[in-house]
Amino acid sequence: MTMAENLLKGKKGIIFGALNDQSIAWKTALQAHSQGAELVLTNAPVAMRMGEIHELAKQVGDAPVVPADATSVEDLTNLFEQAMEHFGGQVDFVLHSIGMSPNVRKGKHYTDINYNWLSTTLDVSAISLHKTLAVAKKMDAISEWGSVVALTYIAAQRIFPDYGDMADAKSLLESITRSFGYHYGVAKKVRINTVSQSPTITTAGSGVKGFDEFIAYSESMSPLGNADGQACADYCVSLFSDLTRFVTMQNLFHDGGFSNTGVSQEVIGKFGPEEA
Ligand SMILES: NC(=O)c1ccc[n+]([C@@H]2O[C@H](COP(=O)([O-])OP(=O)(O)OC[C@H]3O[C@@H](n4cnc5c(N)ncnc54)[C@H](O)[C@@H]3O)[C@@H](O)[C@H]2O)c1
Numbered sequence: 526m527t528m529a530e531n532l533l534k535g536k537k538g539i540i541f542g543a544l545n546d547q548s549i550a551w552k553t554a555l556q557a558h559s560q561g562a563e564l565v566l567t568n569a570p571v572a573m574r575m576g577e578i579h580e581l582a583k584q585v586g587d588a589p590v591v592p593a594d595a596t597s598v599e600d601l602t603n604l605f606e607q608a609m610e611h612f613g614g615q616v617d618f619v620l621h622s623i624g625m626s627p628n629v630r631k632g633k634h635y636t637d638i639n640y641n642w643l644s645t646t647l648d649v650s651a652i653s654l655h656k657t658l659a660v661a662k663k664m665d666a667i668s669e670w671g672s673v674v675a676l677t678y679i680a681a682q683r684i685f686p687d688y689g690d691m692a693d694a695k696s697l698l699e700s701i702t703r704s705f706g707y708h709y710g711v712a713k714k715v716r717i718n719t720v721s722q723s724p725t726i727t728t729a730g731s732g733v734k735g736f737d738e739f740i741a742y743s744e745s746m747s748p749l750g751n752a753d754g755q756a757c758a759d760y761c762v763s764l765f766s767d768l769t770r771f772v773t774m775q776n777l778f779h780d781g782g783f784s785n786t787g788v789s790q791e792v793i794g795k796f797g798p799e800e801a
Contacts, residue, residue, distance in 0.1 A: 532766040534561035537612040539604070541567050541595060541657075542622030545577050547727045549676060550622035552758035558585035560762055562618070565608040566590045595623050595653035601660040608666070615668040618765035621657060621675035624650045624729050629689040632734065643690050650694035651701060658705045662712065669714045672765045675702060676757075677719040677776065679784055687734040699776050706774035716773035720760060723751035723780045745791045747781035 538557055542550035543566060554564055564585050568578055570592040582588045591607045593600035608616055627642035628635075654675050661667050680688040681695035699719050706717035724730060724740050733739065744751045752760075760779045763769055778784040 529560075531561040532762060532768070533557055533618075536561070536617040536765065537563045537608075537614075538618040538620065538765060539565045539567060539608050539616055540620045540622070542620070543568060543578055543581050544572050544728055545575070546581075547754065548622065549722065549725060549727065549754045549757050550620055551581055552754045553620055553622070553761045554581055554585050554588075556755075556758040556762050557618075557765065558588075560766075562765070563612065564588040565604075565611060567593045567604055569594050595621075595657065596648045598656055598660060601657055602664070605660055605664050605666040609664070615671070616661070616666055617668050617671050619657065619661070619667070619671075619673045620761060621654050621673065623653055624676070624691065624694070626650065626689060626691045626694065629691055630732055633689070635686070635689045638690055643693075646690045646694050647697060650691060651697035654698055655701045655705060658701075658709060658717070662709055665713070667709075667713065667715045670767070670770050671713075671715045672769070673715065673717045674761050674764050675717075675719045677721045678724075679721050679778070679780065681721070681776070685739075687739070702776070703774045710773050716770070718764060718772060718774070719776045720757065720764070721776055721778045721780060721784070722757045723747065723753075723783060725751070725754045725757065727754065742792075743783055746786050746789050747783040748786065748789070749781035751783075752779050752781050
């Protein structure tokens, strides 16, 4: 396969959420850098304790690492200030790759959730996108035709029982993408989309109960198979590039065809009479 080159030459971006080398954000940072982008990396202060993000920073041209809790407007303001100072101007793209639910982590059933934890789920996984965009817009921190991508999952549209209150967070995330995408588009031609990714083996993914079985089910329901983290990184880079500049306010499925498959022959086959 031949790959386009220098798709992001001269572009400057902020990447949230690279926890370790399995993270979709980690792979996106590497691919964005190899396509010519300059980066600033960020994650929650607690997520930096293992220090792995600094290894990534070295691999992407000694990118600055700015800690920010994405639920804190103060931290986000500092992040954009630091990024604009480092770049000597505006940011061209932002990856929001953040998700966490205390209810899912602690195995709370969806019908019996802790509501304080639900607030945390929504704040971390969805409202953080609103806060990021609101801070950026007030500071005029994103360039015209700039691109913001947030990662989501199809549980926003359909019930996947073990995804718990993260489903509600993803629905809100996709709604914020539409609403803010309108306002930021009109005001500054900034575009905002979500990428709805196949289940992927990462730290956040593995927090969902029965994840391995689930990955196998999804694989057998996707004509192309599950999209992996690297392919997701490639797709995000295409959305940061100028080749997709009229795409905004969309939820884009990156799932090997899963979302449009009612049932696959492979899955039907499991319900047929046993062959002798
Ligand atoms: N892995 C999957 O199966 C899958 C599928 C579809 C969508 N997604 C989404 O992709 C995104 C990235 O997840 P991942 O699978 O790469 O897992 P990951 O665990 O590597 O990334 C999640 C990140 O969120 C960060 N985070 C949590 N709380 C934060 C806070 N308060 N402030 C800032 N950052 C915070 C974590 O530190 C971590 O880096 C998430 O939005 C996730 O829901 C994942």
